[in-house]
Amino acid sequence: MDKKIGIVGLGLIGASIALSLRGKVGEILAVDRDKEVLSIAMDRKIIDRGSTNPEEILRDADIIIFALYPGDIINYILEHKSIWHQDQILMDVAGLKGELVSRIQEELPDVEFVGTHPMAGREVSGIRGAREELFLGSNFIITPTDRNSSDGLVIVRELANTLGVKNIFEMTPVEHDALVAYTSHMPHLLALALVGAYREGSEKIVGRSFLDATRVANINEKLWSELFLMNKGPLVEEIDKLIGELTIFKEKLDNNDKIGLEEKMRTIKAIKERIDK
């Protein structure tokens, strides 16, 4: 595509987007508050122009991608609202969409803002963790609302395809956040809870099931506290569902109900097969 792409935030995701788009778009313009990060990006030729000052650079962009922490994206877009104009598409790549999309679309009704969530990441952060192939074969969610134009959505889909994603799914921002509470926040919370319930001496006999279940417990606590709190409603609902499941198992154990346990496990295996397909 021949569009000029602006990227705000050259962390893992922002810099990986730049790497993935390099040579495939009109121009890559980037803003980061860290001069060293900008000079790495220029030296490695993953961006065409960079600045710490958004005024200088973002007016020229056709599509602007915000790759900051979710809370920071809202503040950033609202603080710099004099920059955005009607020929631009603004999109974010945060892992939560509900509050973010509705706040921005309400406060800036004349700007085209599209919420997206590329389902890709790594356990390392920052521009040094960036990978050109990060989005190859991954899933990409777009959360359109009736404030979006069909032209805008077509361009965002084209951009996602340029990143090399495998599937593009559309859903509402609210549906997205409910699914993320289940598929991402709960695995992280369970990893934390399991380590939190630590039993002395366990390190002698931890095996693969424990290590896999707790892999993500080594967490960026500032980001994840923010994510959990921004998605509090759906997350608390999922916690209650999970406690409900544990309680069912506990009751069957208390009743020595072997048949019931086997039935429950068979039902769960059938769901698991459907998810894995």
Add this chain to the structure above:
Amino acid sequence: MDKKIGIVGLGLIGASIALSLRGKVGEILAVDRDKEVLSIAMDRKIIDRGSTNPEEILRDADIIIFALYPGDIINYILEHKSIWHQDQILMDVAGLKGELVSRIQEELPDVEFVGTHPMAGREVSGIRGAREELFLGSNFIITPTDRNSSDGLVIVRELANTLGVKNIFEMTPVEHDALVAYTSHMPHLLALALVGAYREGSEKIVGRSFLDATRVANINEKLWSELFLMNKGPLVEEIDKLIGELTIFKEKLDNNDKIGLEEKMRTIKAIKERIDK
């Protein structure tokens, strides 16, 4: 070692033991109730002699390894007690030790029985899943009691080393079962509970954290119902601890307590580092 090794049950673990010991022991004698499994084992030359009849074959063995489901091991050893003699060491490889070790040692005081738990496994079962390298670098638990002789324990340790294990730990059967409830049964139960709390449409956006957390949900329900029930006391205690952890997170979310969430996550990360070391 030059001992004759008898293996009862050529499933994943029994057949992997045979593969690991092949060429490193005097002879490998195996019993399985399935003739086809025995003929696979003979054809692939992973055992020297096999029979469906334990009377025919196990009297010759110096060490007999019982690789059946935990409940079946107790029954098997007690049913065939006329076979065992004082020049033999009997050992099992079940994932639970408390009831099993105490029942057998009480009912057969003249037989040397050593409880062991090789910490290794795969998601596939049966002789076709067996791997020569299954125990390489893994942990191996021995649960000695005052009914065991030091000679017997030395021989069992030698056998474990022949399998290629990395660490051998000794602990009481009761301590073993409490640790297993935490490090193995809980990760499996949480994988089951998370899949059991399935939210429609999730398969669109599952990522690596979800797949890792639920990997073991594809469970052998007969074996795991038995394991859970045999370890009911410690497991219910762990479920309560886990629900307690989830409730702490839920309260901090309800109170919008970002500082408290970050502190909790930092504490957990510190424990995780200790476990991973």
